Amino acid sequence: MGPCIYRFFDCSVDVAARELRRSGERVALSPTVFDCLVYLIEHRGRAVGHDELVAAVLGKVDVGDTVLRQMVRRLRQAVGDAGNQQRVLRTVAGFGYQFIAELTVDGGAEPTAAASPVLAPPTPAAPARRIGWMASALALLTLLAGAAAVLHSGRERRSDPPLPPVPAAATTDAAVLPVETAAAEQWAWVRLGLMDLIASRLHAGGLTVVPTESIVALPRDRPAAEMASAVRKLSPTRYLILPSAEHNEREWIVRLRLDADDGNHREVEARDADVTRAGQLAVDQVLILLGRPPSARAGEQVSLDERTARIRAAILTQNLDTARKLIEDAPVELQRTPELRYSAAAIEYGSGHLDTAYRALESLAKDVSAESDPVLRGRLMNAMALISTDLGEAARAVDHADEAIDLLGGQREPLLLGRAHNTRGIAYSSMGRYDESSADYAQARLALTIAGDARGLVTVDLNEGILAVLRNQPAAALPLLESASRRVELLTDLTGLALAASYMTEVHLLLLDPVQALAAYDHATLKLEGLHDPVTRNNLDYAGAVALQANGRLAEARGKFDALVRSADVANGNALKPLVRSHQAKFELGLGRSQSALNFAREAIDAIQSPSDGRVRADAWLTATRAQRDLHGGAEADAEVKRFSAWADTQNNPVVALHARLAEAERAWSRNPREAIPIYDAALRQALQLGMPAYVAMVVNSYANGLLGEGDLNAASTVIGQIARWGDRDFDCALTLARFYLAAGKQDAWKKALQHARALAGERPIPIALATPPDDNPRLGSRQP
Template sequence: MHRLLYRFGDCTVDLAARELRRGGELVTLSPKVFDCLAYLIDHRDRAIGRDELIAAVWGRLDVTDAVLGQTMLKTRRAVADNGDEQNAIRTIPRFGYRWVADVVVEELPDLPRRAGADTQNRTADGAASAERSADAAHFERAAAAKPARRRGRRRTWIVGAATAAAFALGLTGFALAHRDAISPPSPGLSPRASVDVTAVLPATVDASPEWAWLRLGLMDLIAVRLRSAGMTVVPSDSVVALTGPAGSDGKAAQQLVRSATGAQRLIAPKVTRTAAGWRVHLDVHADGRDLEIEAQHEDAVAAARAAAAMLLDRLGRPGGTQGDTDALSLAAVQQRAEAALLVDDLAGVRQAIETASPALQKAPELRLRLAVADFRGGQLSVARQRLEGLLGEVDAETNPVLRARVLTVLGTVATHSDDIAGALRACAEATALLTDRNEPDALGRAYMGCGVANASMGRFDAAAADFARSRIALEITGDALSLARVEANEGLMENTRGHYAEGASVLRRAADRFQRLGAHSELIHTLCDEVETHLALLQPVEALSVSESGLAQLSQHENADTRRAMQLQHAHALAANGRTSEAVALLGVMENEVSPDQEQALVGQMRATRARFKLEGGQAETAIEPAREAVAALARPDDARERAMAWLTLVRALQAAGRGAEAAEEIRKFAAWSATTTIAAAPVYASLADAELRRATRNDATTSYEHALRASETAGVPADMAAVAASWGHALIDTGDLERASAIVGRVARWAGADFTCSILQTRLYRALGQEEAWRDALQRTRGLAGERPIPAALLRPPSRSAPPIGSTH
């Protein structure tokens, strides 16, 4: 017998002995570091995704980026590599890693059987023998199967699918502000590590095209049937996200699902149309125990139900009954509608249900799916009416789980309709109905709904507790897609609190996951949040790049709010890059399409943007009304930053229009409101508005400016700091107080290379100081950033020591 030795540079890796030697000396490694090294070398012919590497080395997905990053740092150090040179391990941005060093493979005699052969590696971690898992054995087997050859160096990112509550989380999101604040699991829920997880793959359909819906419909039917028998089954929407709507069959798909979800058992259904009806064949793949099940029936759904029952019997679980003809017919329509929901085909959902018999159309399960389709299509009032009708018929005593699912969807619709109190009532009742039941899937989504509602009210501690419970419940189900939503919502929570720097990496990671999972709705909303993050961090180029990628996803979405949210962020990004006319035109198109069901927060943001464009274009009088509408519409606590900026625009417009008394009254109301909110931006902009009014009325504005600057620096949001510095800095230059102006302008100098407002402020200061060389450099940079934005003519003239301060740019 022989084993393989990998040689690169002055290093050798012996997988069988689990030894790394560098310069002939044994390097002591922890098991995880060695496994990372071995997996990358063994798969050196391709890039390895982050999730794949985590699944292979840790055997689960809940490994933080910090843990992975530290492990990769130690892995690089072990082979004398580092993150800057990357001569052995190359980081693939937004994906993972790749081994790039040249490798020579040599054959060695097999290891002798003797005690202590692996002493060095065992002492690195007392549990090393346990760490020698099936993954390590796989590395050795795969390496042995490869011919020894020299490798060339190459260089180089909603509830269970059978329930309507799956879509209760995708469009409004908040999450844990701190992951460490996780509450204990609810009664009856055990940690996922001890759960036997099963995943059902999309069915292979051997029939004419009109039966294509069976691919996802039967997959989900079988998953639901197994889940109802007490098995832990990966939600179907997660499986579809991993394999794609059309699906990728065979071993590649199975490996992807297994590694991403941790499923120990995979079920691959095949449905065939025969002369006598339908045959459903199940290939069940488990570690060391494969099964085959086959059932026939004149109805495809009945055949699938029979196959699921037979499988349950083979696994030693109760198989249940097959039900009567009406139940089978209901199941067929239900599964066909669910297959359409899994791929966001809302027309397909309606067609499947509306072509059923009148009696079946009255079934609560189908009406719930219609409500979900209404909601996802942006028809909030229609969805709410349908759901409230269902609640009158679905009793908590006889069908508590279905009632809880209806309540969860209703809570989400209420949140989008700005009825936060109603949302909290619905979600609280849903969690109460589910807490003592073995329904972690539904319970996790109900807690998510509560978290969304609490976060919308600014009750972040309560929201964090709800999301913590949601995360624990969803971990049990292996629902990778919903857990990715939690991560995206965590980033949004950071944004809402003004912690944009912390939220940036979380949102990027979530967007990459949604991209890989094919979750387009979630991806768009995460990209919207990313654009907001880049704008708040004064990164306009990055904001535009993200918004353009979001626009490319819009053709797949029926929901008008989804489209307009992305378009609005794109308009903001265009304006931040000086493409003003494009931004104004896009906003005009959006405003012409506003519907009665339009979310008020989105309407408010559109009005605020219109007011700002008008004011910047010198049309102060016409900016007043949209600014007032924005202040009125942006009333929720989570809209506080947007409301504060809209209120500042209103005050500025009133002042510019010569309506000083009205401006003073607005400032009074603005200050009173800002004292009631916990969002840090509110006092920043309220104090700034007061300072500008004092300055306009020739009163001392220093105290108000100082308060605004302190508040902005405490919050640490670059865009807010720049707004204060620009206003105060120009005011100080106007009065010739260049020493104090320098201190203020210097606070935002770090962003002058990317942000037009900061750049023009610095250019004006250099000119006022008579620093001609610095002025020329700054002016050249400002011209490059301006786009269509005008640069004051006075700034174009060379400075002189005696030159008087030029007029304010405000």
């Protein structure tokens, strides 16, 4: 006899009542999804195959895999099971699914052991800084660059089995170079537009083709031989295809030369009055040579192919006004096609109109079902997920990416699948779900390796470097970011270069190396003359302003901060402004303008909400407590610290907790230093455990000022020893060391520390008291940390 109620995690399944509850709340499920759950539970001792599950739940076997994947996806959502985490359902690749959660049964039955180890929910690590609006700036290029590629979507493709396990390095079937042509200026679009059409048609014929975006990212004015060599270095490929197009009075002549990796060469030729038709005929010959049947094409498709190719060429060269006009001038029936509707949405995104782009994709998705065209719908879901991430809607992004991965997992589309995993990884990162993010990036890397997507792999490298920053691992992040920076520079990917430089700047600052931080910023800015995206440029300038401030170039830093605040009308300006305010607050406090510092800090605290910006909000709040203490002290300062600590307790973020503990220690010192010492000691232990020089120095510099003010040189020496190694590269550490040696009467050491401080000061003043040589009985006045 069947059991009454199954229980696992926070879920209960009442079979008799046909009811699923989660955390005590009833979850609405369709009958088929509920039956699917019960069947998997009752057969939990083994994996259940696709056909068996469909037959048991739906009562028939002639149902596509897409329907089953959608049903399982809804089931996972209902029980809180992420597809890559798989605490409840395990996907058995190429076969089916297995229920694996530990189970109890009402009525005292013994728990059933899970068939495989159960993964515990990930514990979020501490976010260091924003991720969504920076990492997605690079990832969203896949939406912009892939706008016209929907032409060869799932409606022309057979359903292939899932991808096999991915090798460490994969060789693609083909890479298509830009078209060589001497045609008139009006045909300039042929160079990239026809190249993309050839690549898309080869892909539709079942070949793996290096993505057009990776080819276009290479320096453009290279001879064909040099470009061919660069392509082979970036992505091993069996055939390089070198196209040419010649136009005479009557027709176009398109030639495709195939250079095989074994040194052999073949060439095909096709002629037609329409250049896209000639290109299609040439590709068909290549497919036949390679033993692949060409895709059937309707004659009336040629007009759409040409217009789509021209739009694609305009988008690839970021000439969005031209692309928009090509759509506006198209016949109404063409404007209504999925190809041009997708392109229009991509152009809106590229113009910074994210809400408009999302609504356009959402409208198109209503007309594309999973059953009619799973590949196109998967592409749409990924694009909507990317934009949702950029808009700060991470949970919505995960839902869209889940559907994209479900749809694309059974198709032979490694490029699209890899991009969808990368998208979900970005969304998870912005939510502080770093284990799941890391798993998605790993899946993205495998799929994009198969696809030969050099540019996509660099994107994953960057995102993994950023993830290391978010996990408070700057030393691990730096080599990843430096490697990615070199590769995006080779690809002339300006957006990627700016992104890498932004995070490399932050990492160097966390490692207390402001000179290298500024060098990373300066190196990137020299190479970004052609970067027109204001969002990416502003993000880099924000990192540069912080680096300038850390190097004592205060006037330049202030100018950049002011300019960034004025640019709040551009896309993402509202997200950037509170981050700028946080640094302006520290700036003002350093100049003794406490009220202005408090105003800026409060603005930042009120506006910053993203978990990935928790450290910046905590930094602003620490500044606010210091300003409040300077202005009012007493009850108001106590209340500020209490509010800060209460918020920090809700964050599960060790960096935020460290800032709050330091605020508590400083406030306690103003009342009773003895009361503050154990709080400082705990903060210092926490900073050393985090292992980031910037946070160790933050605590030590504050603690040491208090100890020196009390004349406790023995205790101060123990604390200050933690920062001695950074006295020659960080201004605040140099000042603290000079203050200690002055108090201890160590003249030679004092002179050396003071020399370092002066070299690092820039426009920052050296306190007059520190510039006076130590006498025989030095004493410092009482000083508040």
